[in-house]
Amino acid sequence: MKSLILASATLVATAASADTPQLVVYTYDxxxxxxxxxxxxxxxFEATCDxxxxxxxxxxxxALLARIKLEGERSDADIVLGLDTNLTAAAKETGxxxxxxxxxxxxxxIEWKDTHFAPYDWGYFAFxxxxxxxxxxxxxxxxxxxxxxxxxDPRSSTPGLGLLMWVKAAYADEAPAIWESLSDNIVxxxxxxSEAYGLFLEGEADxxxxxxxxxxxxxxxxxDDSKAAALFDEGxxxxxxxxxxxxxxxxxxxxxxxxxxxxSDAFQSVIPTTNWMYPAVTPSEGLPQGFETLVxxxxxxxxxxxxxxxxxxxxxxxxxxxxxx
Amino acid sequence: MARSAQPITLPVVAIWPGTCAAxxxxxxxxxxxxxxxxxxxxxxxxxxxxxxxxxxxxVQACLSAFLSVALAIPVAKALARRRFFGRxxxxxxxxxPFILPVIVAILGLLAxxxxxxxxxxxxxxxGLPPVQIYGLHGVVIAHVFFNLPLATRLxxxxxxxxxxxxxxxxxxxxxGPRAMWQLTEAPMLRQVVPGTAxxxxxxxxxxxxxxxTLGGGPKATTIELAIYQAFHFDFDLGRAAMxxxxxxxxxxxxxxxALKASSSEGFGAxxxxxxxxxxxxxxxxxxxxxxxxxxxxLFLMLPLLAVLISGLPGLVSLPxxxxxxxxxxxxxxxxxxxxxLCVALPLSASIALxxxxxGEVAGILGxxxxxxxxxxGLFVMVYPYIDPFLLALPxxxxxxxxxxxxxALRILVPRMRQVLHHNARLALALDMNGRTxxxxxxxxxxxxxxxxxxxxxxxxxxGDLGVIALFADPEVATLPLQVYxxxxxxxxxAAQGAALLLFVxxxxxxxxxxxxxxxxxxx
Numbered sequence: 001m002k003s004l005i006l007a008s009a010t011l012v013a014t015a016a017s018a019d020t021p022q023l024v025v026y027t028y029d030x031x032x033x034x035x036x037x038x039x040x041x042x043x044x045f046e047a048t049c050d051x052x053x054x055x056x057x058x059x060x061x062x063a064l065l066a067r068i069k070l071e072g073e074r075s076d077a078d079i080v081l082g083l084d085t086n087l088t089a090a091a092k093e094t095g096x097x098x099x100x101x102x103x104x105x106x107x108x109x110i111e112w113k114d115t116h117f118a119p120y121d122w123g124y125f126a127f128x129x130x131x132x133x134x135x136x137x138x139x140x141x142x143x144x145x146x147x148x149x150x151x152x153d154p155r156s157s158t159p160g161l162g163l164l165m166w167v168k169a170a171y172a173d174e175a176p177a178i179w180e181s182l183s184d185n186i187v188x189x190x191x192x193x194s195e196a197y198g199l200f201l202e203g204e205a206d207x208x209x210x211x212x213x214x215x216x217x218x219x220x221x222x223x224d225d226s227k228a229a230a231l232f233d234e235g236x237x238x239x240x241x242x243x244x245x246x247x248x249x250x251x252x253x254x255x256x257x258x259x260x261x262x263x264s265d266a267f268q269s270v271i272p273t274t275n276w277m278y279p280a281v282t283p284s285e286g287l288p289q290g291f292e293t294l295v296x297x298x299x300x301x302x303x304x305x306x307x308x309x310x311x312x313x314x315x316x317x318x319x320x321x322x323x324x325x
Numbered sequence: 326m327a328r329s330a331q332p333i334t335l336p337v338v339a340i341w342p343g344t345c346a347a348x349x350x351x352x353x354x355x356x357x358x359x360x361x362x363x364x365x366x367x368x369x370x371x372x373x374x375x376x377x378x379x380x381x382x383x384v385q386a387c388l389s390a391f392l393s394v395a396l397a398i399p400v401a402k403a404l405a406r407r408r409f410f411g412r413x414x415x416x417x418x419x420x421x422p423f424i425l426p427v428i429v430a431i432l433g434l435l436a437x438x439x440x441x442x443x444x445x446x447x448x449x450x451x452g453l454p455p456v457q458i459y460g461l462h463g464v465v466i467a468h469v470f471f472n473l474p475l476a477t478r479l480x481x482x483x484x485x486x487x488x489x490x491x492x493x494x495x496x497x498x499x500x501g502p503r504a505m506w507q508l509t510e511a512p513m514l515r516q517v518v519p520g521t522a523x524x525x526x527x528x529x530x531x532x533x534x535x536x537x538t539l540g541g542g543p544k545a546t547t548i549e550l551a552i553y554q555a556f557h558f559d560f561d562l563g564r565a566a567m568x569x570x571x572x573x574x575x576x577x578x579x580x581x582x583a584l585k586a587s588s589s590e591g592f593g594a595x596x597x598x599x600x601x602x603x604x605x606x607x608x609x610x611x612x613x614x615x616x617x618x619x620x621x622x623l624f625l626m627l628p629l630l631a632v633l634i635s636g637l638p639g640l641v642s643l644p645x646x647x648x649x650x651x652x653x654x655x656x657x658x659x660x661x662x663x664x665x666l667c668v669a670l671p672l673s674a675s676i677a678l679x680x681x682x683x684g685e686v687a688g689i690l691g692x693x694x695x696x697x698x699x700x701x702g703l704f705v706m707v708y709p710y711i712d713p714f715l716l717a718l719p720x721x722x723x724x725x726x727x728x729x730x731x732x733a734l735r736i737l738v739p740r741m742r743q744v745l746h747h748n749a750r751l752a753l754a755l756d757m758n759g760r761t762x763x764x765x766x767x768x769x770x771x772x773x774x775x776x777x778x779x780x781x782x783x784x785x786x787x788g789d790l791g792v793i794a795l796f797a798d799p800e801v802a803t804l805p806l807q808v809y810x811x812x813x814x815x816x817x818x819a820a821q822g823a824a825l826l827l828f829v830x831x832x833x834x835x836x837x838x839x840x841x842x843x844x845x846x847x848x
Contacts, residue, residue: 029806034646035814056714062557069560070364070701071708090560148440153537155554187440188459188541191534194812198432199538201817203441217815276815320374324544 022052023254025243026067026077028060030275037267037274044266051254061158065091072096073248078255081120081243081262085302086161088117088242089309098247100256104263107282108240109300117242120262121277124236124297125162126229127207128200128214135207135230139167143181150187150196150205154316157192158239159209164315165308166237169301175315179322186323212236212294217276220290228295235299241277336678337749338759338767343675346668347687350727354690357702358569364705365563375551375568382547383575385461385536386529389468390522396469397476398518400621402510403614404477405484406602415622416481417836419474420781421629424788424831426805427534428812429632429824434458434467434539436631443627459541467539468532472525474625479735482777483517486739489600496604505604516587516739523583524731527576527692548572552695562701569698576693580686632821632828639822647823650807651830653718657803658786658834660722665729665782666775672730673737674767677745688734691727699724717801725786732785733778740774741767776842784835788827804830 032038032055042053056077058067065087068080073096083091091097102118112119127142127149129135136142142149152160167175187205190196200208207230218224243262245255261267269283272291279287303311371379404416422430437443438458445455458466487509495508533549548568555565604610676684703720704713713720744767752762768775788805802810804827811820 029810030813033810033814034644035811035816059557062560066557066560070705074709076712153543153550155550155558183542186542188538189543190538192813194809195428195431195534195538197815198428198812198817199435199439202432202435202439204435204439214815221815320543320546323542324377 020050020052021251021254022054023049023078023251023258024054024056024076025079025081025258026056026058026064026075027081028064029057030060031055031082032057035274037270040270040274041267044270045258045261048261048266049254049257051251053258061161062087065094068096068246069094075246075248077246078249078251079243079245079258081241083117083242083244084158085240085242085305086158086165086308086312088114088244089305091244092116096246096248097244098249098252100245100259102256102259102263104281106263106280107278108280109238110240110302112240114242114305117244118259118263119240119242119280120267121271121275121280122238122240123211123213123277124238124300125159125166125209126212126214126232126236126295126297128210128227128229129207131215131226131228133206137230138232138234139170139178139182140234142185143178145185147185147207148187148205149182149185149207149209150199151189151209152193152196153189153191154319157190159193159196159211160189161312162237162239163209164312164319165303166301168311168315169237169303170234176318176322179319180325183323183325189323211239211277212297213272213276213278213291216272216288216290216294219293220273220288225293231295231297233298235301236297238300238302239277240280240302337745337752337757337762338674338678340675340678340680342671343673343678343680343684346672347675347680347683350668350672350687350730351690353723353727354573354694354699357699357706358566358573358694360702360705361562361569361698362566365561365566367563370567374546375548377544378546378548378551379571381536381540381545382530382549385464385468385532385540385545385547386526388461388465389472389529390526392465393469393472393476393525394480394518394522396621397473397480397521398514399613399617400473401477401480401484403617404481406604407614407618409618415618416478417832417839418629419477419621419625420784420835421474421828421832422471422625423475423781424784424835425632425828426788426808426824429808429821429828430471430628431467431535431538432635432821433628433632434470436635437627438463438466443631459539461540461545463539463541464532464536464545467535468525468529470625470628471535472528473621475732476521476525477621478777479521480514480517482736482774483513483739485600486743487513487600492600492602492604500604502604502610519583519587520735523576523579523689524692524735526579527689527731530572530575530693531695549695549697552697556697556701565698565701569695572695573690573693576689577686580689581682584681629828633825636821636825636828639818639820640825641822642819643822643826644811644819646802647804647807647811647819647826650802650804650823651826653801654787654804654827655830655834657718657722657725658783660719661725661729661786662779662783662838664722664726665733666779668726669730669733669737669778670775673734673741674745676734676738677741684734684738688731691730694727696724696728699727714801721789721803722786725789726782728789729778729782729785732781736774736778736781737771740771744770773842776839779842780835780838783838784831787831787834 030036038055045053058064064082068075097116099115100118106112108122136145136147151163154160154164167178171178196208197210199205212229215227215229218227243259249255263281265283268279268281271277271279272288435442438456440455491509495505500508531549532547536545536547537550548571552565552568555561672684707713707716748766808820808823811823
């Protein structure tokens, strides 16, 4: 009965606001949670657009793209926010995304030329450890050491796939050998980032696959400087998170407006301390205090999207073969 | 054949509502699978990696089912014949591992058995290396942790369904342990164990995160993980449907084997008097029972204690959204409990009246179905017509109901069979109609089982992450989803606090319903 009342109240509310245009953005769950960027972004955009911005949590990474493929052209979504360069090639292949024309002074370590997707944040994958621990300085040394690590499964997790690409980008044909040498360091492989990070905090491993920006959370939100990210000298693989507009959107202009808003100060200044990533465009007031303490890799690794898509299956087989022995 | 010697139970209540319920469940499970398969471009065959996944899945599920049941037998026996302070609380808490969100249970288990867990600390004091939990044995330990309590409860219930007269008779015959085994335990186990093992096998068959995390790497790939990969990583719906079909077939085979292996010979009628046990008075029996109860309690309670300890600091400063999520979760749980009673009661009555195959199979399908496939299938089916977000809560409740149904049937059917068997003749002689029989005879006499089944469903539903993720609106999150969200946002302490809240609420719901069914009855 209660939910019936609730449902009818929602219907009435929807009917009342039917004349304000609604922009529907599909994104991952942690973006829309109250600790994520969602609420602040929504308020800021609605203040300028005279519209209703609706975020919908629809699974993360690959699940988000799967959802769009399931819904096809009938999808209510106008924007998909939260894919990364490992998925953009597959996303374009669906033909569901439209070209866009966002321009900005990107603060990315690489040049951004994509025609369909605009970046909103980025970060480096890294192994996070307790600041007082002695850690190896590259993947090879890690493999030779007896340091214990937890990683995520590339089949179900974005960082897990990131590490797969990292090893491939840094070592190409040597990748299987690297995985073999890492196999005795890996305590376990988890389904998602949360499980792995939880295991690390419980002391199950010396290092966990995460981001160079993870220590910033502990430092800024918890006032705890006991976590650090290990700097690896072969370079760090990057994750660039992007958003794109759906071709079947019923609000194409509003969608363009949102994408341009996405690279503006109002959006970008929210990112560092809610998504705990680097903003794609440095906000005018700079990065929050604490970010200057983070390690910054000398070399950024990122496979072009076509290559990332084409070597994925092979890299996964190598990974599985090396770790299944 | 033994079957022909069975007394026929007269159809005092109608069978068709149960048949409808069974068909409805089968339609939901198979229909969603077909919906996914129809959306696929082409159906694919088994790849080499799938064979490895199938092998690992079968091995771990068989081992887990076998060990859970084998260990539950002495524990249930000890609990059935001992009365001690805290027994009821212990039995209620036995249900706990089963309803914890997976991620919380894993963290709890690892706090005890992990590389830096309590056990390893103890070993460290003695100068020994830490516990090596990751591997096939870790997967099995975790599955036993989840399922031993369930097996214990079901076997314990088997003990409780043995009429007091049987024990009186045994005592009069001065039956020793061996004779007691022959007179009571063995026939009861033959009824209960095969079905219990099949249910646990089916649960372990669809394990994913537990198997992967404790299995230590990709060699611990289960079919469910392969399904997830097919959906998300490859977006190959044909493969997902094919793998899910394999899961269904395996479960149905297990259910049939269980049905074949189980006997349904009864213990005869009793007068429902309080059970007094004269057996097991010897010191040796006391020591053995004490050992099993203590060992099971330690094994199950230590990880829960770890969950409690890590949750307490976060409990004081829970974000407001957690309370909203709690309310949503309670609604879902209430709804799925109502759904469950509507389906399980007629279904178990018709199974008890002899419609075994259809009922049992429909009952176990829910466990075999990958939640991902049910969720996606429903999504594909409703998406063109209805906004999926409007359906988030009812669909979640429905899927939770389907998942809880096999347990409910295990709980309800034996008792219903007993009640129908003993009262049908008299009821027909009195010309009692079906509705009166339900109200006056069946429901009151199955009250304890209905309470247990409802409690388990409510608790399972509260703890289940389920399909809500596919349908969820950002404003509508269930408590388990909120726990995951908090963890995903680095807020480990708040997440563990919310998990503890979830645990307390689930146990509370379970306790209220379970106790409610037993008021004025000997537990």
